[in-house]
Amino acid sequence: MISFGNLARKPWIWSWMAAFLVWFATIMVTGGASTLGLSQAALTFAAFSIIVGIGQMFVITLGPGNIDLSVPATMTLAGTVALKLMNVENGMVVPGLLVAVLIGLAVGVGNYALIKALRIPPIIATLSMSFIVQSAAIWTNRGLRIKPPSVLADFTTSSTLGVPNVALVALGLSLIAWVLLEKSVYGRWISAIGQSMAAARMAGIPVDGARFVTYLLCAVLASVAGYLLACFSGGAALNMGAEYLLMSIAVVVIGGTAVAGGYSNVPGIWGASLFMFLVVSMLNTYGIGAGVRLIMTGLIIISVIMLAGGRRTGMR
């Protein structure tokens, strides 16, 4: 308890507390019987939102107006094309991943080209990009549902030492993101750009380079998440990315990242992603109907944001 005061000022603490409370409330109902199962399911499903959310967080850090709406389409296209290329052969796992990453890079380049060359605001640029990408996905997929190679299907659905493999992948990516954000020069740059682009430019920061890399990073993370999700769910579907549009933004906001840019954190993404999954399972456990459940989910999210929003003083 020595540093509880310090801890309470961390903007991510609220999403963690919320996730824990909901987790606790859910296992209480079942008398603790479902503890392991619920925790594993939460980690598995949260892993995808974490990977996508981290990318979105980097983009939102760039400041007002920066957002990537092409995330769901990128996930779908990467999943579809990778599965088609791998064609259920275990030897093609690595080329499949490479193709997914390449698709991410291409989408990122396209996004920033639209933003910079045509001077379109990011919200419009990435939305238009997402139509192109989604159409490409429809054209490649043609309604076929190709199964993932068995190695990948096993990997994504099983656990190591009780921790789901996808959560371990998310953990690895989060560590890299944390180092980038907190320790690297690049992290300083994007935080500076998010606070004042004019000041960042005058301080000698390569503003366009940093923003470009950030949009690339977001698209690549989305495509990796799409690749994993397609393998996890036994095949790519055209609507598989749909729920990750709002999800990626919600976890960033609930996680305590400043919506106006310039300040963000990685741990909050974890708390928020777990919370988002756990809320739904809690309401399910209580046997609440779908309509009421959606309303409750909305209300709970709003209250967490309000709680977290009032405590943004400890930032650096």
Next chain:
Amino acid sequence: MAKDMKKAVIEVDGARVSFGAVKALDGVTLSVMPGECIGLVGHNGAGKSTLVNVINGGLTPQQGTVASDGERLDRYNITIARGRGMRCVFQELSLCPNLSIVENTRIMHHELGGFGWRAKAAKVIETSLDAVFPGHNIDSGQPVGDLSIAERQMVEIAMAFSDAGIAPRLVILDEPTSSLDASLARQMLDHVRRFVASGGSVIFISHILHEILETSDRIVVMKDGRVVAERPATEFDHQRLVEAMGSVAKEEAFQRSARELAAAPVVLRHQADGIPFTARQGEIIGLAGLAGHGQTELLLALHAVQSNAWWPRRDPLVTFVAGDRRLNGIFELWSILRNFSIASLADLSQGGVVRTAEEAERGADWKRRIEIRTQDVDNGILSLSGGNQQKVLFARALATRAPVILMDDPMRGVDVGTKQEVYEIIRQEAAKGRTFIWYSTEMDEVRLCDRVYVFRERVITAELVGDEVNEINIIAASFGGVAA
């Protein structure tokens, strides 16, 4: 009403304000009579701005009272203050940049409601602008964001003197001339005297001492949250005022050593209309002329040509010290240390990762060298006073290895002592071979330069070298044709 005339417009008695451990005001007593201009001077952090905030109702003192017209005001706030005719022009410009001048006027004057408020507001602000700055050429329909910083300040000053129902009785001017050139400052000071002659009161804060001496009736000197001297202006002169502030600054402008720099290698060139711009190694180059005549634009152009927006430069040629620090200087969410180190991260990192120990060490070193007044460089940048924020920006630029330093009127709102310290550092760095390109609105600073380019109508119209750098030549070149 005749009886009220003898009572003080505002009377602050024994006010104490502290922010945490910092005592901003330590028992200050001050009264302002009608028809009086009070000059308020002191170093950065002496408590001037805090006192102003107590008077305009923005801050309630933890101890002490505020009275107006002989009536003690226990519940004093900004609305009551405005209702009593208190007006304030802040050091930080406070107009909304996305709104037009007329719309800003409406925001300031709640009385301007109902149908046809645009016409009423336009009349109010234009009358005032014409009165304070005759021949100003500012269209009141323009958005504030399109105005130059000097024009913005003019509007702000005119706003304070404008009358839309509640006539101004006490106008507080906090560094009002910092972005104005000499002729505009003159117009404003003349208006202050007219306003005082007609029975109004003014509290005038400025670091330009001759303005204080010639405009005020009474001068109040503050130091460390206390009033240390309060006498009629006639009993002060430049020297005594500086002594009263406790400044160790040497007041004589330093003598330029006659340096022969014509042979030094050229580090920077720029060709636009007018006289071509060149900068040699080790030179201090002044950009003079009336405020907003293209000096900042030249600095921005020099910076833009030399920097790469896509890839970081390992050895940047130029670095920049902002004058408009809210616009292109500070990062508000960050600590002092991060604000300081951002431009030299290339030197403070390895493999893209910041070496925080080295960063902290260099920050502590510069905190000591340039005397940034804070207990901890990990405090937020906004915890510093304006002058100290400016010092951080200065340290940011000097700590880089860039051989050319562009300065966009960086001494705005910096106290006399600090200025002398910074001039000394500039001189030392120039002797080591660094080049300074320095836009300044203050004649004293321009006179420190080896060579001066004078701007008129966004073009360089004159180049003055060595002994030609003097006030008469600069004014002559700025006004063009009108010989001084």
